[in-house]
Amino acid sequence: MTQASKTPFLDLVAPHQELEEELVQVFRNALRSAAFIGGPLVEEFERDFAAFCDTEHCVGVGSGTDAVRFALIAAGVRPGESVITVPNTFIATTEAISQAGALPEFVDIDERTYNMDADKLQEYLERNCDRDPHSGKPISRRTGRVISAIVPVHLYGQTADMDPILEVAEAHNLIVIEDACQAHGAEYFSKKEQRWRKAGSMGRAAAFSFYPGKNLGACGEAGAVTTNDAALARKVRILRDHGQGEKYYHEMEGYNGRLDAIQAGILGAKLRRLADWNELRREKAQIYRELFCSTEGVLLPFEPEWTRPVYHLYVVRVARRSEVQNYLKAMGIGTGIHYPIPLHLQKAYRSLGYREGDFPITEKVAKEILSLPMYPQLSREQQVCVVASLTECNRPQDEAALLVSPSA
Numbered sequence: 001m002t003q004a005s006k007t008p009f010l011d012l013v014a015p016h017q018e019l020e021e022e023l024v025q026v027f028r029n030a031l032r033s034a035a036f037i038g039g040p041l042v043e044e045f046e047r048d049f050a051a052f053c054d055t056e057h058c059v060g061v062g063s064g065t066d067a068v069r070f071a072l073i074a075a076g077v078r079p080g081e082s083v084i085t086v087p088n089t090f091i092a093t094t095e096a097i098s099q100a101g102a103l104p105e106f107v108d109i110d111e112r113t114y115n116m117d118a119d120k121l122q123e124y125l126e127r128n129c130d131r132d133p134h135s136g137k138p139i140s141r142r143t144g145r146v147i148s149a150i151v152p153v154h155l156y157g158q159t160a161d162m163d164p165i166l167e168v169a170e171a172h173n174l175i176v177i178e179d180a181c182q183a184h185g186a187e188y189f190s191k192k193e194q195r196w197r198k199a200g201s202m203g204r205a206a207a208f209s210f211y212p213g214k215n216l217g218a219c220g221e222a223g224a225v226t227t228n229d230a231a232l233a234r235k236v237r238i239l240r241d242h243g244q245g246e247k248y249y250h251e252m253e254g255y256n257g258r259l260d261a262i263q264a265g266i267l268g269a270k271l272r273r274l275a276d277w278n279e280l281r282r283e284k285a286q287i288y289r290e291l292f293c294s295t296e297g298v299l300l301p302f303e304p305e306w307t308r309p310v311y312h313l314y315v316v317r318v319a320r321r322s323e324v325q326n327y328l329k330a331m332g333i334g335t336g337i338h339y340p341i342p343l344h345l346q347k348a349y350r351s352l353g354y355r356e357g358d359f360p361i362t363e364k365v366a367k368e369i370l371s372l373p374m375y376p377q378l379s380r381e382q383q384v385c386v387v388a389s390l391t392e393c394n395r396p397q398d399e400a401a402l403l404v405s406p407s408a
């Protein structure tokens with residue numbers, strides 16, 4: 001029965017085969033017009049992606065990391081300040097904060113959604129910070145720095161609970177930049193506004209990554225900032241292009257962080273399929289849910305009624321994870337861990353001075369999370385095989401040892 005890679009963790013070949021002619025045409029056109037950086041393909045994609053996200057502006061940049069960094073700088077985060085995010089995210093979130101000259105600080109996540117816990121955010125701002133009399137912003141007692149922004153991350157394709165996060169931010173005069181790098185097309189039902197809102201349209205600005213494995217992926221590196229703030233969008237355009245508004249007239253020092261035309265053309269073609277692909281991911285999630293219904297010891301993703309997730313990743317929790325992962329691997333099933341080491345415990349952040357035990361929820365789930373194969377082309381037979389293998393290997397020998405402990 002063992003077969004190499006029967007069900008890969010990710011399939012990046014199939015979606016491109018479907019589109020091969022169209023994508024090659026993009027490349028041909030770019031060669032013939034020699035418009036490689038900027039130009040009409042980039043502008044057209046920016047318009048289309050802004051429309052997809054329900055925002056007025058979209059600025060294409062070189063990567064998701066560029067997008068978070070430029071959004072923070074353009075929104076007004078200054079060197080020497082602090083920015084709050086979660087320890088359960090990809091390091092690009094905090095790299096961008098540091099590269100903007102700020103210091104990352106963390107608050108723990110909600111155990112059910114794995115995203116920022118708004119109560120813990122509020123508690124942190126109220127109990128661990130003083131208020132700066134001039135700006136009204138919190139000053140972190142931990143770092144002595146002014147906290148100027150919050151970066152909630154819409155991890156795994158599900159939005160953070162934005163109503164309370166936006167409310168806390170407003171009360172403390174903080175900028176909110178969404179890290180939507182895993183959440184293209186995800187939606188959030190705002191009770192406050194009584195409507196569904198798109199990921200990327202809720203903060204002052206948002207960052208998207210088009211890394212190949214994301215729900216909308218380029219055939220190389222790419223990213224984008226979305227916003228409804230025209231001045232912020234203009235600033236990002238300048239930042240991505242060496243600080244120039246007009247060629248060789250530099251208003252400031254910027255970066256080389258532009259989106260190239262070939263990637264924009266490719267993204268434009270794939271964007272037309274994104275809604276369908278996201279719907280297919282949701283269907284696969286539903287199939288997993290049905291197939292797993294009688295399996296014990298596997299905690300499935302929690303989908304609150306206020307989210308419409310796009311399942312960038314399908315993350316379950318199991319005890320004895322490495323055993324499970326090895327068994328699945330032997331059965332030809334690829335899995336991933338997003339992420340095995342919380343950021344506050346990474347060597348790169350030793351200087352921040354955090355310790356084990358500082359963020360108990362993140363630390364606990366980091367030991368149990370397992371990402372199963374999830375992509376639009378995943379077949380039902382593959383899913384049946386994943387579930388059968390996981391059920392088989394997770395069969396309780398010692399019941400008590402196997403139970404993960406869901407919070408509520």
Ligand SMILES: *Cc1c(COP(=O)(O)O)cnc(C)c1O
Nearest residue numbers: 063064065090092093181209211
């Ligand atoms: C992928 C990702 C990024 C960074 O995007 P790149 O395009 O790889 O620079 C940032 N944040 C999160 C949560 C991501 O998943």
